[in-house]
Amino acid sequence: xxxxxxxxxxxxxxxxxxxxxxxxxxxxxxxxxxxxxxxxxxxxxxxxxxxxxxxxxxxxxxxxxxxxxxxxxxxxxxxxxxxxxxxxxxxxxxxxxxxxxxxxxxxxxxxxxxxxxxxxxxxxxxxxxxxxxxxxxxxxxxxxxxxxxxxxxxxxxxxxxxxxxxxxxxxxxxxxxxxxxxxxxxxxxxxxxxxxxxxxxxxxxxxxxxxxxxxxxxxxxxxxxxxxxxxxxxxxxxxxxxxxxxxxxxxxxxxxxxxxxxxxxxxxxxxxxxxxxxxxxxxxxxxxxxxxxxxxxxxxxxxxxxxxxxxxxxxxxxxxxxxx
Amino acid sequence: xxxxxxxxxxxxxxxxxxxxxxxxxxxxxxxxxxxxxxxxxxxxxxxxxxxxxxxxxxxxxxxxxxxxxxxxxxxxxxxxxxxxxxxxxxxxxxxxxxxxxxxxxxxxxxxxxxxxxxxxxxxxxxxxxxxxxxxxxxxxxxxxxxxxxxxxxxxxxxxxxxxxxxxxxxxxxxxxxxxxxxxxxxxxxxxxxxxxxxxxxxxxxxxxxxxxxxxxxxxxxxx
Ligand SMILES: Nc1ncnc2c1ncn2[C@@H]1O[C@H](COP(=O)(O)OP(=O)(O)O)[C@@H](O)[C@H]1O
Ligand SMILES: [Mg+2]
Numbered sequence: 251x252x253x254x255x256x257x258x259x260x261x262x263x264x265x266x267x268x269x270x271x272x273x274x275x276x277x278x279x280x281x282x283x284x285x286x287x288x289x290x291x292x293x294x295x296x297x298x299x300x301x302x303x304x305x306x307x308x309x310x311x312x313x314x315x316x317x318x319x320x321x322x323x324x325x326x327x328x329x330x331x332x333x334x335x336x337x338x339x340x341x342x343x344x345x346x347x348x349x350x351x352x353x354x355x356x357x358x359x360x361x362x363x364x365x366x367x368x369x370x371x372x373x374x375x376x377x378x379x380x381x382x383x384x385x386x387x388x389x390x391x392x393x394x395x396x397x398x399x400x401x402x403x404x405x406x407x408x409x410x411x412x413x414x415x416x417x418x419x420x421x422x423x424x425x426x427x428x429x430x431x432x433x434x435x436x437x438x439x440x441x442x443x444x445x446x447x448x449x450x451x452x453x454x455x456x457x458x459x460x461x462x463x464x465x466x467x468x469x470x471x472x473x474x475x476x477x478x479x480x481x482x483x484x485x486x487x488x489x490x491x492x493x494x495x496x497x498x499x500x501x502x503x504x505x506x507x508x509x510x511x512x513x514x515x516x517x518x519x520x521x522x523x524x525x526x527x528x529x530x531x532x533x534x535x536x537x538x539x540x541x542x543x544x545x546x547x548x549x550x551x552x553x554x555x556x557x558x559x560x561x562x563x564x565x566x567x568x569x570x571x572x573x574x
Numbered sequence: 575x576x577x578x579x580x581x582x583x584x585x586x587x588x589x590x591x592x593x594x595x596x597x598x599x600x601x602x603x604x605x606x607x608x609x610x611x612x613x614x615x616x617x618x619x620x621x622x623x624x625x626x627x628x629x630x631x632x633x634x635x636x637x638x639x640x641x642x643x644x645x646x647x648x649x650x651x652x653x654x655x656x657x658x659x660x661x662x663x664x665x666x667x668x669x670x671x672x673x674x675x676x677x678x679x680x681x682x683x684x685x686x687x688x689x690x691x692x693x694x695x696x697x698x699x700x701x702x703x704x705x706x707x708x709x710x711x712x713x714x715x716x717x718x719x720x721x722x723x724x725x726x727x728x729x730x731x732x733x734x735x736x737x738x739x740x741x742x743x744x745x746x747x748x749x750x751x752x753x754x755x756x757x758x759x760x761x762x763x764x765x766x767x768x769x770x771x772x773x774x775x776x777x778x779x780x781x782x783x784x785x786x787x788x789x790x791x792x793x794x795x796x797x
Contacts, residue, residue, distance in 0.1 A: 302702055328704035339699025343717050343794035353703050385795045401703075411702075 251280035252315050252408035252441045254301065259310035261296050269308065270296045272465035278458075280408070281439040285452040288462035289488070294445045297462070298411050301443065302331045314409065329356055332402030332410035332440070336417045338394045340386040346372075346397055347382040353405040371400040374434060392423035399431070403438075412444045416451065428454055449489055453477075453500060461485055474500045478568030497565060498530040503546055505529065506564035507554040511543065522547045523556060529564060532556050592763035593770060600752065604771050607748035610666060610741065611734050611775075614673035618730065622678055626685025626723075627711065636686060643679040651676070651737045655744045669738070669746035676737055677730040684726025688719025721791040728783035735776050739768070749775070 254277070261271040271293045278284050286294045299305040301312065303324040312319040319327060340349050347368050354364045372379050375396040386394055395415060402410060416424040428451060435442060446452050452459055453473045461469045461476065469481040477497045480486040490496060504525040523532050523546045536544055536558055543557040593600060629636040646654075651672065658668035692715060700710045716723075742750025752768030755761070 304698070304702060325704045325706050328702055330704075333699065333702035335695060335699060335702070337693070337695035339693075339695040339702075341696060341700075341714060352700075352705070356704055356709075387795055 251439055253280050253313075254278040254409065254441065254443070255313040255316075257311040257313070259297070259300060259312060260308050261293075261300060261305055262308045268465070270465050271300065271307075273310070274462075274465075274467045275310075276460060276467065276470055278441060278443070280441055283435055283442045283444065283455060283457045284460055285456035285458075286443060286445045286460050286462060287449065287452040287456075287488070288447065290447055292462045293465040294447075294462055295413055298413055298443060298445055301409075302328050302333055302411055304328075329353055329405065330407050330409070332407040332412075334395075334398050334402045334410065334412040334415045336414040338386070338398040340394055340397060340401070342386050344385075345382065346377075346384050346386065346389070349386065349397060350401045350404050352401060357405055359405075367404060371403060374403070375400045376430065392419055392427060395419065395427060396430075399427075399434075403434075403440075408441060410440045410442045410444075412442065414445050414447070417446070417448070424451070431455065453489075453496070461488065474569060494565065495530050495533075497568070498533060498561070499528045501529040501564050501570065503527045503529065503532050503556055505567075505570055506532070506556045506560040507546060508543070508557060508560045510545070510552050510554050524548055525553065529556075529561055533558075533561055536561065589763050589766060590770070592761070593767035596767070600749075600767055600771055603747065603749050603751055603768075604775065607735070607738060607750075607772075607775060610669055610673070610738050610746060610748050611731065611779075613666075614670045614677065614734050614738070615727070615731055617670065618674040618677035618681055618734075619727070621674065622681035622685060625678070626682045627689065629682060630686045630689035640679070640683060640686070643682060646675050647679040651740050652743065655741060659744060664745040666746045668744055669741035669748075672741070673734045673738060677734055680730040680733070681723075681726050684722050684729075685719065688722035688726075689715055691722065692718050718794055720794060721787055724783060724787040724790055728780060728787065731779050731783060732776055735772065735779060739772055 256274055256276050259271060259274045260269050262269040274297060286297065288294055296305060300307050301314075301319070303319060314327070314331075341352075344352075350368050350371055351364050354367060359367075368382060369379055372381060377393060377396050377400070381389065381393070381397075386397065389397065398415065402412075416427050419427065432455065434440075444455060446455075456473050458470060458472055459476050460467060461481075463484050469476055469485050471479075474497070476485060477489055477491045477500065480489065480491045486492065502525060503523050506529055507525065523535060523544055525546060525548050532544070536542070536556065541558055543555045543560075545552055546554045546556060625639065629639050654672045654675070655668060658671055662668040662671065696714065696718070697710060700714050705713070738746075738748055739750030739753055742748055742754050749768050749771050752764050752771070756764030756766075756768060
């Protein structure tokens with residue numbers, strides 16, 4: 251887990267008049283999953299590459315874990331930061347195990363420790379250990395990106411930079427890898443900076459969204475806060491914040507819970523909701539049930555009910571009642 | 575029954591008597607030729623590899639260097655050999671210098687093509703993981719460029735073998751001697767012997783490097 255602080259970070263490429271990244275400041279807490287979202291060409295990749303110093307900022311300061319990123323040689327800094335890119339960048343002439351071993355080898359790990367780590371990582375990204383001896387092109391696109399993820403995680407970095415890692419995958423594979431990434435994040439608590447221009451992906455993954463437009467940061471807040479209170483029309487349009495169902499999908503039944511009705515039973519099974527269902531699903535069920543209230547069941551106990559009015563109230567409040 | 579024919583000297587219409595009768599001499603010239611080509615190739619590679627790497631990095635330099643090497647390549651070989659004599663005298667030295675100069679264009683160009691043809695995402699990933707420039711060159715770029723570089727070595731070797739025959743004119747020895755002597759003394763058998771030996775060397779070298787190229791392409795999973 252690493253913290254990242256950017257102070258007035260700017261980047262102007264040589265010979266260009268306008269900065270590609272323009273005075274961006276933010277603070278990312280250890281263990282946060284931050285998604286950089288914005289239209290193509292707004293400077294997301296450039297901002298990301300300044301963090302592992304593939305690009306040097308024209309001005310401004312970057313602190314990683316409180317220390318200036320320029321305090322150590324760039325190569326040393328990068329070995330402590332996981333880096334995943336859309337095209338995977340796997341080395342085609344090296345076996346999967348050799349690809350995964352790159353950073354541990356750069357760090358001078360013992361052979362034995364590397365061997366053990368390779369198996370651990372293949373398990374973590376749910377690839378068969380038999381893949382160790384394969385070459386990248388013998389794997390599907392989704393499998394290659396799993397290897398890319400394993401390779402970036404190899405030396406257990408506190409910070410992961412991911413530049414549209416799932417951008418080239420089909421929708422089903424992408425959704426599966428998003429789930430995997432969330433699962434891995436829940437286990438490992440990395441600080442993650444994830445670039446995408448896919449709004450659904452951003453809403454799905456982010457603890458906080460960092461929204462960029464033409465090199466500037468326009469909003470940096472939780473998905474729900476951004477959807478409920480977009481900073482301007484650009485953000486509103488980018489996220490289709492007027493889409494009520496999209497906002498509902500970020501809220502939980504727990505956010506719209508009313509006390510149980512007196513003498514209410516367990517509901518009729520299939521229509522009962524759980525506190526972690528999202529409100530979009532809940533609204534659908536409520537409408538199916540004729541617009542009545544529906545019971546909410548947790549661990550076999552009737553814990554309350556949702557009603558059309560409670561859903562509307564949760565939407566109006568626009569915030570989560572309970573953290574996940 | 576077929577009449578008995580003399581075993582040789584005519585093999586499908588080609589007179590190989592000289593070759594048979596003077597096999598040790600032809601073999602020694604063959605050895606000289608291999609030495610001349612081998613030394614030239616080694617020196618040429620020692621120059622072309624770093625030059626190619628630099629040219630792959632610096633785009634402006636690339637066009638200048640390849641331009642100059644292209645001009646050298648078009649100088650007729652006999653005149654280049656003769657031009658060198660005032661500086662180096664006769665013998666193997668000017669021959670090697672000229673052959674090295676001829677080989678540069680193909681070798682440098684293929685190093686450049688091999689390196690610049692690598693998917694930039696692969697190099698970016700390598701940098702992003704914290705490899706140094708030297709580590710990227712040795713562990714990633716050169717292995718990936720190897721098949722194309724070897725193709726350059728193969729073509730350069732073939733041209734050095736061919737041009738090397740002309741080096742006999744400046745006393746560098748080699749299989750060219752058979753050709754020049756044959757012409758001078760109107761001895762077609764000698765010319766045929768020289769031609770067969772040169773062809774054998776070229777075909778052998780071509781096959782060897784082709785095999786290496788194939789193996790490199792398989793090892794890098796690019797071919
Ligand atoms: N190396 C570079 N040199 C010059 N301009 C660049 C370079 N990299 C990116 N740019 C320009 O900077 C802008 C932002 O690029 P980028 O950060 O890749 O955007 P995004 O990742 O949001 O799509 C684009 O207009 C792009 O053309
Ligand atoms: Mg980008």
